[in-house]
Amino acid sequence: MSKTFKLAILRGRDTASQGLIPEAAFQSTVMAGPDSVLAYWTDNTRGYLNFDAQLFPWVDVAYSASDVDFPNGQLARGTQATRIFEATKAANGVTLDGFDGFMIFGLPGLPLSYPNPKAAEPGQPVSVQINFDGGSSDGLNGKPFCVLPVMNSDHTFMCHELGHVLGFGHSYGVWNNGADWDGPVNGWMQFQVYGDPYDIMSSGTFGNRVDPAQTTYFGTPTFAGSNVSGWPVQPSMNRGPAPAASHMHLWDAASVPAGAIRHLQLTGNTQTVRIYAASSNLAPRLVVIHPDNEDAEGRGRAYIDYRQAVGWDQGLDLEGADLARQGVVAHTLADTPDEGVRSWYRGRIVVPLRTDSDLKIAGTPLTVRVTDVYPEHGTVEIEISQGDARGIDLDRTHHDTIVSGSDLTWMGTPCGDQIVQGTWVTESHYTFQAVTYGFGGEGAPDSAAPTLTWTVAGVEVVGTGPLQVPSAAGITTVVCTLSAGTEQLIVDTRGGDAVSGPVVADISSEGVSLSATSSIDAAGSYTGFRPYDLNKLDSCMRKYAISVDLKAHELLIPPGPDPYRERWKDELNSVRLDHIIDVVGSANPERAATLKDMAKLRYGGGQ
Incomplete structure (x- = not known):
C-alpha cells in the first residue's frame, strides 16, 4: 500500500546573468539521488509516500518595485510563486491543473536592490536591499506550495518546506527563540514551536535558545552531506534529521x-x-x-x-x-x-x-x-x-594491564599456542557509571540535574587528578578522572599497588538522597599465566572436548579478564573438567591424558 503525491517542480531565474543549474546536479539534489529531497521523504516513510513528480523547464522572471513588500523588506513567497507559475504555464502551454502541490525554485534568490520609496525622507538611503522570502503557503491554483531561493536553501530547509506541502505542520517542544524573526531588535521572544530537536518540522531551529538572559541550549541534529557537482550552494548542505x-x-x-x-x-x-x-x-x-x-x-x-x-x-x-x-x-x-x-x-x-x-x-x-x-x-x-519510585544503580567495568613480568617460564599448548607463566606486576583500571531513576524531571533542558558525588575508599573525589587513599601498605595514590561528557568516574591504580575499598556514588535532588556502593580490588601482582594465555588454554581444551562430541561450553564457566581473583570459578571449572576427563577416558585415553595435562596448567589440578 502506498500514498501517491502528484508534485509539480517549477523553476524560475530572476537574474539573467545567473548560470542555470545543470540537469544532472538538479536531479541528484532534488529528485533522483540517494540522498535527494524526494528520497528523504520516501526513505522516511519506508516507501509509503510515492512521488509522481513532473519537472518543468527553467523560465526567466522579472520583478519590479510594484512586487516588493517594502515594509517587510522582501519579495513575498506568494509573489514569487505566482510569477514563476504564470511564466511556466505560458512557456509550456499548460494549465498546471491536477497537481497535489508545487515545489518552486528561485535562482539565485539573492537580495536585489530597488529604489527606496522613502528616499525623500531625511536619513533614508536612495536604494534598499530586498530579500527573497522562502517558505510554504497555500492557494497556488488552490494547492499548497513552497518557494525555495536556491542560494539560501540547504537540504534540511528544502525537506522541511516540502513537508509542509505534503501536509505536515510545525512541531513543538522546548522553549526557544526560533520564531523570533527580528531577534534582539525588539527584545527576545520565546516560543515552543520549532522546539523539537528530533523532527525535520522544527527546522532550522531544533530548539535553539540564544537569549543571553535565559539558559542557552541548542539542537543541531543535521549532518553535512556530499557535495553535488554543479549545485551552486557549497560546501555540503546540511541534511537530516528524520521526521519524528x-x-x-x-x-x-x-x-x-x-x-x-x-x-x-x-x-x-x-x-x-x-x-x-x-x-x-x-x-x-x-x-x-x-x-x-x-x-x-x-x-x-x-x-x-x-x-x-x-x-x-x-x-x-x-x-x-x-x-x-x-x-x-x-x-x-x-x-x-x-x-x-x-x-x-x-x-x-x-x-x-x-x-x-x-x-x-x-x-x-x-x-x-x-x-x-x-x-x-x-x-x-x-x-x-x-x-x-527513586533509586540508583552503580555499574562497574574493570580490566588489568600487565606492567612487567619476572621468573618467566615459556610453555606451549597441544594446539600449538605459546603461553607464559610467571610473576606479573599489574595496574588496574575501573570505570563506574551511576544510573538513577525517579530523578528524570520533565525533559526541560534547563532543569536542575541531580547532584552526584563520589568517594573512593572513604575519600571524596574532587575534580580530576591523584587521590590519596588508605591501603594495606599505608596511604596509596590512585588517579581519578571525572568525565563531564559521560558522567563517569574512572579510577586507575599504579603498577604493583594493592588497593581495595568501597566506591560510593551519592545522588541528591530536591531534598532526597540515595547512594550505591561498588568497589576497587586491585591485586597489584600475581603469579600464574597472563589472562590472554588462559584464553588460549580454554580455547584448546574446548577444541579437544568438541573433538569427542562433548560440549565444553556447557560445562566450563568462561573466565573473566582477571581469573586469578575469581577462585570460586576456577575451583568449579576444575571439578567440571574432571568430569569431562572421566567421560573421555573410557573411550579415548589419549585425549583424556591431554586434557588432564591442560587442566593442570589451567587450574593447577586435575585428577
Whole structure:
C-alpha cells in the first residue's frame, strides 16, 4: 500500500546573468539521488509516500518595485510563486491543473536592490536591499506550495518546506527563540514551536535558545552531506534529521507500518518493552501509549522510540551538551495555542546511558525508564510506569594491564599456542557509571540535574587528578578522572599497588538522597599465566572436548579478564573438567591424558 503525491517542480531565474543549474546536479539534489529531497521523504516513510513528480523547464522572471513588500523588506513567497507559475504555464502551454502541490525554485534568490520609496525622507538611503522570502503557503491554483531561493536553501530547509506541502505542520517542544524573526531588535521572544530537536518540522531551529538572559541550549541534529557537482550552494548542505514518528503517525497513521508499532493502554502496572532503533526495519520500533477515552485527534497519546545516530539521523551526537543526542525519545500529541493538535517533543534519555535513566513525560502520568541497552543489536529495553519510585544503580567495568613480568617460564599448548607463566606486576583500571531513576524531571533542558558525588575508599573525589587513599601498605595514590561528557568516574591504580575499598556514588535532588556502593580490588601482582594465555588454554581444551562430541561450553564457566581473583570459578571449572576427563577416558585415553595435562596448567589440578 502506498500514498501517491502528484508534485509539480517549477523553476524560475530572476537574474539573467545567473548560470542555470545543470540537469544532472538538479536531479541528484532534488529528485533522483540517494540522498535527494524526494528520497528523504520516501526513505522516511519506508516507501509509503510515492512521488509522481513532473519537472518543468527553467523560465526567466522579472520583478519590479510594484512586487516588493517594502515594509517587510522582501519579495513575498506568494509573489514569487505566482510569477514563476504564470511564466511556466505560458512557456509550456499548460494549465498546471491536477497537481497535489508545487515545489518552486528561485535562482539565485539573492537580495536585489530597488529604489527606496522613502528616499525623500531625511536619513533614508536612495536604494534598499530586498530579500527573497522562502517558505510554504497555500492557494497556488488552490494547492499548497513552497518557494525555495536556491542560494539560501540547504537540504534540511528544502525537506522541511516540502513537508509542509505534503501536509505536515510545525512541531513543538522546548522553549526557544526560533520564531523570533527580528531577534534582539525588539527584545527576545520565546516560543515552543520549532522546539523539537528530533523532527525535520522544527527546522532550522531544533530548539535553539540564544537569549543571553535565559539558559542557552541548542539542537543541531543535521549532518553535512556530499557535495553535488554543479549545485551552486557549497560546501555540503546540511541534511537530516528524520521526521519524528509521532508526527508521521499524526500526519497519516498508515505511514508507520502497523507491525512496527507496539500499542499499549494506560494502566497502573509497569510495562516492559524491548524496541529496535527507529531507523531499522525490525519491530517493534515505536511504542504508542493510549490514554483512557482517547479522542479522535489523539490528545494525550504518547510515543516512545529509539533514535540512533545512523542514516538520516547520523547528525545526532553521542556526547556533549547538544539537545539532539542519540537516545530514547518521548513525544505526545497535544493542543497548541493556534494550530490545533500537534506533535510535541517531551524529552529524551541519552544512550549510551548516563546518570539519568528515566524521564517523566509532560502532559501524562507516565515515566519511561531505560533499563538495558544492547548496542550490538541496536535495541533498548524500557519500562513504562506511573510510579514515582527513586533509586540508583552503580555499574562497574574493570580490566588489568600487565606492567612487567619476572621468573618467566615459556610453555606451549597441544594446539600449538605459546603461553607464559610467571610473576606479573599489574595496574588496574575501573570505570563506574551511576544510573538513577525517579530523578528524570520533565525533559526541560534547563532543569536542575541531580547532584552526584563520589568517594573512593572513604575519600571524596574532587575534580580530576591523584587521590590519596588508605591501603594495606599505608596511604596509596590512585588517579581519578571525572568525565563531564559521560558522567563517569574512572579510577586507575599504579603498577604493583594493592588497593581495595568501597566506591560510593551519592545522588541528591530536591531534598532526597540515595547512594550505591561498588568497589576497587586491585591485586597489584600475581603469579600464574597472563589472562590472554588462559584464553588460549580454554580455547584448546574446548577444541579437544568438541573433538569427542562433548560440549565444553556447557560445562566450563568462561573466565573473566582477571581469573586469578575469581577462585570460586576456577575451583568449579576444575571439578567440571574432571568430569569431562572421566567421560573421555573410557573411550579415548589419549585425549583424556591431554586434557588432564591442560587442566593442570589451567587450574593447577586435575585428577
